[in-house]
Amino acid sequence: MLKKTLLFIVLLLGLHFLCAQEPVSIHLTEKDGLPDIEFYNVLEDRKGFIWLASDSGLYRYDGKTYEQYTNTEKRGLSVFGLFEDTQGRIWCTNISGQFFYVENNQLITFIDLKEELRGQLGNYSIRDNKLLITTSRSLYVIDLITKKILLRELYGNGGARLLPLDTGYMLISFNAVKIFNNDFKETNQFVLNIHYRDIKGMATAQGHTKVFKLNEILFFSQQFRYKNMFRSINLNTGTTDATIGLELLKNKRIIVLKVIKNNLWVLTNTGIYIYENDKNEFTLKNQILKDEIVTDVIVDKDQNFWVSTLTNGVHLIPNIEVVKHKLPKSSDDIMAIDKVNDSVVFFGSKSGVVGFLNVDASTYKTSANLGNKVSAIQYNSNIGYSYVSIDDGAYFVNNKTLKTIKKQEFLGVKSFSRVNETMTLFGTYIRLAFLDNKAESVKTFSKNKRIYTTYYSENSNTIFVGYVDDLLVLDNDFKATTIRYNDKEILAISITETADGIVWVGTFKNGIFAIRDNQVIAHYTTEEGLLSDQIKYLNADENSIWIATPKGLQVFNTDKKDFKNLTKTDGLLSYKISGIEILKNRVVLSSNKGIFSFDKEKVFKTTSEPEIYFNDIKINEESTDLGTDYDLDYNQNSVQFSFNVNGILYNINKTYQYRLVGYNNNWITTDLGLNTVKYSSLPVGKYTFQVRPTSIIEGAESNVKSIKLNIKLPYWKKWWFILAYSLSIVGLIILYYKRKLKKKEIAKELEIRQLSLDNELIALKLENLRSQMNPHFIFNALNSIQEYIMLNQKKLASEYLGKFADLIRTYLSHSTKGKITLQEEIDCLEMYLELEKLRFEDKLHYAISTSGNLKPDEVNIPTMLIQPYVENALKHGLLHRKTNRDLRINFFVNEESKTVQCIIVDNGVGRAQAEKFKARSRKNHPSFATKATQDRLALLNYGKEKQIGVVITDLFEKDIPIGTQVDITIPYTTD
Template sequence: MFRAQLTFLLLFISFFTKAQEPVSIHLSEKDGLPDKEFYNIIEDTKGFIWLCADKGLFRYDGKSFKNYSNKEKRGLSVFGVQEDADGNIWCNNISGQFFYVKENKLVTFIDLSKELKGELALFRVRKKHVIVFSQNTIYYINRATKLIEKTHFSNFSYSLNVKVGEAIYLATTDSIAVINSKTEYKNLFPTNLSTRDKNGVTIIHGKTEVFQLDSLFFLRQVRFHKNKFYQIDFHKNKLLELGGFENMESESIQHIFKNGNQIWFSTTNGVYVYNFSGNKFYEKRQFLKGKNVTKTIKDKDGNYWFTTLNRGIYVMPNIFIETYDISETHKKITALDKVDSQTLFFGSNNGDVSFFNIKTNKEFNIEMPEASKVSAIAFDSKKKLGYIGKQTKMHVLDKKTLKCKVIFSTSSAKSFSILNNNDVFVVDYKTTTLLKYANNYKPQKLLLNRRPYTSFYSKKNNAVFVGYVDGLVKYNAFWNPKTILYKNNPIYGLSITETKDGVLWVATFKDGIFGIKNDTVIHHFTTKERLVSNRIEKIEADKTNLWIATDAGIQFLNTKKKSFKTLTKRDGIISYDISGIEIMDDKVVFSSSEGLFSVDKKRAFKAQKEVKVYFTNIEIDDKKEKLKSNYQLAYNQNAVKISFNVNGLIFNQKGKYKYRLLGYNDSWITTAIGESSVKYNSLPAGDYIFQVQPFLDLEENKSEIKSLNFSIKKPFWETWWFILGILILVLGSIILYFRRKIKKKEQQRELEINKLSLDNELIALKLENLRSQMNPHFIFNALNSIQEYIILNQKKLASEYLGKFADLIRTYLNHSSKGKITLKEEIDCLEMYLELEKLRFEDKLNYSITNSENLIPDAIYIPTMLIQPYVENALKHGLLHRKNERILTINFSIDKQNSVVKCVIIDNGVGREKAEEFKARSGKNHKSFATKATKDRLALLNYGKEKQVGVNITDLLENNTPKGTQVNITIPYTTI
C-alpha cells in the first residue's frame, strides 16, 4: 500500500498546470509588415485597417500595406488614429502636427507645436471641431477656419476619455467631467481621491482613464504604482472601488478594449480578459503572455488584432479555437480517448501516455516501459482501465493504482473496441483478436492474414464492424462475418462511429463518408455534397451530428439537414493530421501531430457576413486609367485588366471571387484563393458589363455583385461610310481592272502580230542565208569537181562527192525549218561543208574543229545556221587570196557560269583590208556574207533577249602586217 502511494506521489511531480490560448497568426516583417513597432490600430467603416507605427501611417486592405505621408510632416511616427463621421482618417505626431487623409493623400490640418511643446496630445474629431487634450489644457479648433476658438485649463491632468454618442466623458484627478454636444465643458462631481501621501509626495502615476462597459462607466488610476479600478456611480455622484484585479495590479496597461460583457486589457505582459458579472470583475484568461501589446481591436469579420512593440502584429481569427499547452515531448499525439467529460487519455509518438484535464489544464504524464510509439489507445470508464497498443505489446493501465502490465503480444495495434461484457476486440496490422476479460485476457484469434484498418463496437447492434483493406465486414454476436457493399463495391473504412439515431458512419480514404443502417448504405457524402475533401482522417458522432477531420479542414455535419460548417487553418486550426476526436460537453477536442486543440461547438463557427468588393485598378492596353463606372474605348483599346479587392486579412487568405463579362461570356468563372484581377486580351468591338462577386468557400453567398461597364467602338473599317467607300473603290477597281485587261489583250494581240511579222521576216532571212550559203560559185565549183571526176572516169569519187554534196544540201534544207539544233549537228554540218570546200582549194586548205573537254556537244542547243556563214566568209575573203598554206581553225568552249558557248574562228588569210582591195579590183559590188541579211538575223535573234548572241571580228597582225582574221562568237545555249 505504501509503495503504491509512493509511486503515485512520484508521478504527481509531473502533474502541472498548463494554459490554453486561442490560435494566432503572427504578422512580421517577413510577411510584408512594414514595421515591427506599432502604437495604434483601427478598422474604418470600409474595412481598411489603419496602423500607427514607428515608421508612419499605413493602410492595410488585406493584401498589401500603403504608406501615407507628406512634405510638411516632421518625423515618421504617428499616433491617435481615428475616423470621423465623414469617413476621414485622422492622426497626429509628437511634433504637434495633426493630419487627415483626403483623396488618398495625407493632408496637414494644423500645427500646434508651439502650444503642445513636444507633448503627445490626445484628440477627438467632431463635425465642426477638433478637440485636443494636452496634460492641463483642452483646445477647441474650428475645422473650417483651423483657428483655436477657445481653451479650457485645469490644475490637474486630464484623463484618457471615452466617447459616448456626442458626449465625451473624462476625468481629472479631482473630478469627473463631460464635454457635451455643444462643446461645453461641465464638471459633474468630485472624485474625492487623494493625490498625495502624508508626506506630500504624489501617489498618482501616469494618466487616469475613463472607460465604459455597456451602460456602466469605470475609472482606472495608478496609485502607489498599482492599478486601482473604480465604478463611476452617476446617481450617487461617487466612485466605488472594485476588486478582482490582483493578478494585474502591477501590469502597465496600454489600452482597454470592450468586448461584449468583457474587458480586454492590453498590457506589457500580454492581454488579460475579465468578465463582468454581479457588479464584479472576474479574470477569465490571459494570452500573448510576455508580449508588449499596445492595442486590441475586433474587426468586422470577428478577427482580433493585437499591435505590439517590437513584435509586429498578432491576429486571432477565432478565439473559440484554443490550443492546450501540453508537454513538448508529448505534442505528437498518435491516439486519443475520453476518460470523462473533463479528462482525456492520449498516447504520443515518444511512447508515453498522459491524462489531461481540459478544465484545470493539468497534465498527468505516465512513462511507459516500452519506448515505441503508442499506436492505439482506449479507456474503459467502468473498469477505470486504459488499454495501450505499442509496437510489439499491448498494455493495460489501472488508473486507480497507476500500475501497468503487458496482457498481449501484438504487432502495432490499430484499434481497441471494448464490448458489453468487458472483452476487448483488438485489430493489428494483420490479425483480429478477441481478448476475454473474464479469463485474464485470454486471446481468441478470429481471423488471420487479413489486414484491417480499424474496428468499432456498436452497442445498438451488438456487433463489431471492421474496416479491412478489402472492404467493410460486420461480425454479429456469434462472430459470423457479413460484408457490406455499396453498389456492389467494397467500402474501405478508416474510421467508424455511430450516431444516436442508430446510423453507422464510415469514413474512407478516397470515397468520402457512408451512412449505414440495417447493413444498407442510406447516405453518401462526397465533395459533390460539400465535403472539403474525400480523404477522411477521423470522424466522431455528436448525438445525431458528425464531426469530420479531413486533409483539407474540419467540418461539422448536421445529418438531418445535410448541411456543413467548415473550419480550416485560416480559421485557426493548427493541423489537419488528426489522430483523434472526442466530444467534451460544449467543446470538441482534437489530437494531432501538433498537440491538442479544442473547438467551441456553439461559437467557433462564424456566420458569414456580407462582404463588399470594390474595384482597385483598371488598365487599358497596360496603361493605368482613372477609376470610373463607364469607359468608352477605341477599337484598338481592347486589352483590359480589371483588379478588385475585399478588405480583410481572412477573406484574402480564404475567399474567392466569381466573375463574368456580359457581352463576351455569360458564364460565371471562379478565381483561385488570393487571385483578384482579370485580364481580357483582344476583345472584339461591343458593349460589355464586367461583374464580380466575392464569396467564401462552401458558404452561402450573400455578397453584392459589383459591376463595371465599358464599350469598345468598331474599327473605322467596319463603319457604314468606310464600307460604302470600299464598295465604290472596289467597283472602280473592277472597272479599271477590266479596262486594263482589255488594253493588255489588245497590246498582246499587237505583239503577236509583230511576232508573226518578225517570224516571217526571220524565215525570209533564213532563206536568204540559205541562198547565200548555197551561192553559185560554191555550187559551180562543186559541179565542176563532179564533172571532172566523171570525165576522168573516176566514177567512185564522183559518186562519193555527189553524195556529200547532196547530204550537205539536204542538211541545209532540214536545218532551215528549225529554230534550234544541237552543237554537234552544227559541227557535223561544218565538217561536211569544209570537206567540199577543201576540194575546191585543191587540197591547199588545212582546217581543224576542236572543243574543250568539259563541253558536251550533244547536250546543248544553239540557233541554226549561225556559224557556217562566218566560216564561209573566212574562206571567200581571207584564204581564197592566199596561194598556199591556207589554215583554218575552229574551237568551241563552254562558260557554264554565264550559260554561253564560245566559238573562235581563226584563219591565216590576207585580212579584211586586203580582201576589200581584191574585191574592188574584181569589180564585184555584191555583198557576200557580211550583208544586211546576216545583221538583221542577229538583230532578230537578240530581240527582247536578256542574253544575246555576240560577234567580234579582230584583224591578226604581225609587225603591223595582216596575218589573218579572228572571229569570236558568243552564243547563249539551252539544255532543252
C-alpha cells in the same frame, strides 16, 4: 468507479505541469511582409481595410499588400491614435502635434499644433464636426471646417481624459469630473472622493486617466504611487467605488483598456487580461499573449482579433474560442485521443509519448518515450490501466503513474473498441481480436486481413468492422453480415453512433453512410454539403456528428440535416485531425499541430459575406483608372483584371471564381492565393468580366462584380471604311481602265504616227536614193562607159558598168532595211568613191579607216546615213578644186558610250566659196538631198534618248578656207 475517477483527477492535479492555453493565432512579422515590428494602433475601416500605426508610419493592409501613406509636411515617421470619422476618413497624429487624415488615397495635414501641445501626444476623437484633443493637463476643441480652436482649457491637477456621453461629454482628471453638453457648456462638476496628494500636499498620481463603460457602468483607472487603481463612478451622485477582482493588475504596466464582447480587455506589457464583469466585481477569464507588450486590439467584421504589439509585430486571432493546449514539443504531433471524463483526455503522440491533459485546468502529465509512434489508445477506468499500441509494440499503461508494462498481444493496432467492462475489441493490419482486462488475448475472429476501424454499438449489441475491402457487422454469435450500398463495397475509415441508434460510417472517398438494422438509410457527399468526400474521423454528440475532412471540420445535425463548418479562417490550425472527443460543451481535437479545444456553441462566428472589389485593371500592360465600362481599340486587347477581398484569412485560404461572358460563360476557379486574371489577345466583341468569392451562395448575384469591355472593330472593318474602300476600288478600276483605254488610244495614235513617219521615212529614203542617183552621177557614169566603149576599152567599160550596177543594186537593197552593219556602210562608200574617182579622172584621193575595240561587222547603224555627207564633200567642196583633191573618212567605235563617231574631212574650197560658185551658176534652189537628209535625221531622232548628232566645221588656215569637217555621232546596236 466514480471514486476512482475522482481519485485520478486529484492525483493528476497533484502531479500537474502548467499547461498554458492560447487562442490559435497567426503571427505576422517582417518575414511575412509586415513593414515594421513596432506598432501602436490597429483599425478596421468600413470597407474592411486594416490600418496600422507604426514606428515607421501609417499603413493600409488589404490582406495581401501594405500601402504606406505619408506627405512632405509630416515631421518624423511614427504615427498614433487611428480613428475613422463619419465621412470614412482615417485620422492619425504624431508627437510633433500634427493631425492628419487620409482622403482620396492621400495623407492630408489637417492642423499643426506644435506650439500648443509641445511634444505631448494627445488623445483625440472626432464628433459633431469637432476635433477633441486631451493631454494630461489640457483640452482643445477645434472646428473641423474653420480649423479654429473653439475651446482651450488647462488643468493643473493632470490626468485629464474626455469621454463622450449620450448628451455631451465627461472630462475626468485626477481629482474632479466636469460634465459638458454638446456645445461644451459646463453643466456640472464634482470633486472625486480620492486623495491624490499625500499629507505634504505632494501629488501621488502619475500618467493618464483611463475610462471605460461596461454593462452601463462607468469605470476609470488611475495610477497612484505607481500602483494601478480601478473604481466605478456614479455621475448622478458624484461618488466612486472601488472594484473587486482587478488586483492582479495593480503592478502591471497598463497600456490600453478596451471593452470587447462585453468583457474588459486589459492590454499590458505582459499580454492581455480578459475579465468578465458583474457590477463592481471582475473575474479573470483568460490571459493570452503573455510574452508580448500589447498596444491595441480590434475585432474585425469577420470576428477576427487583430492584436498589435510594441516589439513583435501583429497577431491575428481568427477565433478567440479556439485554443491550443501547450504540450511538450516532443508531444505536439498527436496520433490519438480518448475521453477520460468531462475535463481530461488521454493522448498518444507520434514521438511515442502518452499522457493525460486536463482541458479545464490547463495541466498535463506525460510518460516516458515508448520508442515508436502511437497507433491507437484505449482508456480503461475499470482496472486502472489503459491500452497503448505502437507500430511495433503494445503496452499496459498505469493511469496514475503512467508506468508501462510491455505486451505482445496487440501491437500495430489501428482501432480499439470497448465492448463491456471485461472485454476490448481491437483490429490490426492482420487480425481482429478481443482482449480481457489483463490485456490478454481472449478470442481471434479473423486473420490475414487488414482492418482500418472498429466500433461496438451498445444499442444493437453488434460490432462494426471496417476491413480493407468491406464493412462487416458481427452479432452476439459472431455471425458476420456484409453491408453494401448499391452493390458496392463500403470502405470505412471511422465509425460512430448517434443517440437515435443510427450508426454513421465515414469512408476514404465516398462521404458518410447512415446505417440502421444493417441497412444503409442515407448517404451524404459533397452534393449534400460535405466539405470533402474523404473522411478522416467521425464522432457523435447526441444527434449531431463532428466530421473531420481534409478541407475542414464540420458538425452535422442529423435532425435538421444541416452542416456547420469550421476551417482555417475560423481558427483551425490544421486539417490533419486524428481524433475528436466531446467533453460537456467543449470539443477536443488532436492533430499533427497538437491538441485544440473550443466551446461547441460559441465557436461558430457570425461573419459577413466576403465583399469583392476590383483594385486594378491593366490594358496592354499599363494600369488605367478603374471604371465599369471600357471602349477599347482593336489593338488594346490585352487585359488584366486584379481583384481582392479584404482580409488576410480569405487570401490565404479561399479562392475566386471568374468568367468572361461573351468569351467563356463557365465559371473558372482560381488557384489558391491568385487574384489576377489576364486575357492576352481578346478578339473583337463585347464582353462582361465577372468575378465572385468562392464562398458566395449559389444564385446570389449581389456579390458578383462586373466590368464591361467593348473591343471595337479596326477601322478597316467598319462599314464606312468598307464602303469607302469598295468605292475607291471601283474608282481605281474605272480609272485604271480609263488610263488603259487612253494608253491604247495614245499607242494607236503613236502607231498611226509611226506608220506615217515610216511612210515619210520610206519616202525620204527613196528621195535620198534618188538624190544619190542624181542625173549628173548617172550621166557621168554612162558617159564614162560610152567613152570606154568608143575607145574600144571593152574591159574597162565592162568593169565600170559592173561596179555601177553593183552600187545601184546595193543602194536598192539597203533602201529596204532599217539598219545595216558599219562594214556594209563602208563597203557601199568604197563602191561609190571608186566610181566618183573615175569621174574625177583619178584626181581624187580618199581614205577610209576604222578604230575601236569592236569590229565594223558587229555594229549596226541606220542605212544610207553617211553617203549624203560624202556626196556633199565631193559636190560642193572638192569639185571646185582642180588638183590634189583629198577626202578622208574615219570611223571610231566607242564601246563605252555605244556610239560610232564618223569624221569626214575634205580639202575643198569650203562652204562659203561653194555658195559663191553656186550663186554664179544661178542655181538658187535648195539642195534636195541635204533637205531630205535633215528630215530623215529628225525622224530617226524622234522619241529617242540617244540621238544622231551632226556637226559641220569649216577648216581654215590663216583665215583661208582649207576644207570642211563633218562630225557624225551615230548610236549603234549590236543585235
